[in-house]
């Protein structure tokens with residue numbers, strides 16, 4: 238079968254959407270499970286079902302991507318650094334996740 242350009246375009250768009258969805262899922266998993274101690278212990282984030290109150294409420298703070306990456310990488314105040322326990326791409330994924338579930342509100 239000869240593929241039409243339109244078919245390819247639809248296929249790659251579908252793939253892009255699925256990838257974005259997967260990223261959000263993995264970002265949520267990092268937020269709730271992979272990061273240790275879990276972000277949920279200290280932060281409130283409605284999308285993740287988190288109601289921690291040691292750190293700022295992320296739904297209200299609505300940090301930008303750089304802010305999340307900086308905080309998670311190096312820690313701030315009593316928040317630990319995750320530089321040693323998460324990979325750079327996991328840190329980026331959790332940052333994209335936090336931004337995507339808080340910025341639209």
Ligand code: HEC
Nearest residue numbers: 272274275276279291292293300304305308313314315316
């Ligand atoms: C042990 C508790 C604790 C854990 C675990 C924790 N945090 Fe925090 N977090 C804090 C506290 C406390 C602050 C505020 C620190 C300050 O401003 O002095 C903070 C601040 C932040 C900020 C705001 C940074 C800024 O620029 O103001 C973000 C974003 C953040 N945390 C995201 C996360 C994410 C994502 C995770 C999981 C990977 C996480 N935190 C895990 C306690 C925690």
